[in-house]
Amino acid sequence: MKLSVLGPAGTFTDMAAKAYLQTQPNAQITLDYHPTFDQVYQAVSGNDLGLLPLENQLDGYVSATLQRLQSADVTEIGEITIPVDFGLVSNVSDLSQIKRLYVQFKTEGQCQVLITQLPSVQIITTASNMISLEKFQTGQLGDAAIIPQSQLAEVSGALKLNHVADQRDNSTRFILFKANPASLEMLSQTSLTADYFKAPLFITPAINDRPGTLYEILGYFAKANLNLVTLMSLPTKSQLGMYAFYLEVSGHRKQQEVLFTTLQELASKYQVHLLGYYAV
Structure with missing residues (x-):
């Protein structure tokens, strides 16, 4: 059985998928990563499962998921909620030197206190937190990214800020679904x-x-x-x-x-x- 999720590995969706697998110790389930919501939906067929984010505690519902559920022939079979936390990494030593900030579209709404401190910074929205990290790592001087807090220690950067979400108590709810309506x-x-x-x-x-x-x-x-x-x-x-x-x-x-x-x-x-x- 496959469990299709938003990739790449290391995202909060990936963490939610692995948390679900821990509840199914006897099941033979492999993770199947896809870069977009549509590709996750399209990959789910037969007995396979899909997992997508539905609601964040700070930023509300994920419209990209709701819009697909509105017309999708799927059956939700459960949900799983995980804590989420973010850090910032930059290749410059001071916030005032940041020129571009990579941030996932839903993460942006959860880190507004920090982002409002950067009024002249170009905000570049990405499809996933790990893409934000990749863009930062291959970027230019003055780049920064908001990424999962769990990834921050493994990343090189002149400036690192811990726990940059608007509040520490933050979680995201994910839905599990199968293909038949x-x-x-x-x-x-x-x-x-x-x-x-x-x-x-x-x-x-x-x-x-x-x-x-x-x-x-x-x-x-x-x-x-x-x-x-x-x-x-x-x-x-x-x-x-x-x-x-x-x-x-x-x-x-x-x-x-x-x-x-x-x-x-x-x-x-x-x-x-x-x-x-x-x-x-």
Whole structure:
């Protein structure tokens, strides 16, 4: 079995993947690295799994992941959360001498206190923290990079700063998924051994939107005493001003039948795209 992840090795996604492997000591799983979100999705087929970042404690949800989940035929089977921390390395001896800063697109939002101290520095966004490191190592005088704190000791640089995230208590949540699409029938047939579940899904209203639509949708969950731990809106991309709602529902496994009935009721009026049902 393959576990496809964002590469290269050394990224936080790689760390999350290895943390997951530790929970599966008897499984024969090899890590399969890819440079982009799309390539991770495309690589997952059959019994293989994929892993992508979903939410950071400081910078919120990863839109690149949500946008793919919105239309992807996948089933989320679990999640894993790991602590994240960052350091800065530069080939000059003072912050004032830095000319270019390489930083991963999601890392940038987690290190704003530091970055605002560098108003004249050119910010170059990268696809991964390890690419930031590679760009720095092959760069020019005046370059710097924000990289995982765990990599900082192994990197040469005239200036190194530890723990440059906006706060030390910082973590990122990742989702594990497989290729076949989730369905309400799958939910009704799944039996969890853990006490609590999470069910992520998208709900898309009809084109003839009207006042009170979101209020009505939320009422289904309130009536069923199902807890919503996430609520976000994303454009459907089919028409300007049309949005779908991303929700994560949590509850006790004794509420599985209530969840199933509630989603069936919602599906009779709205487009419901269930993404999974798993233990937490």
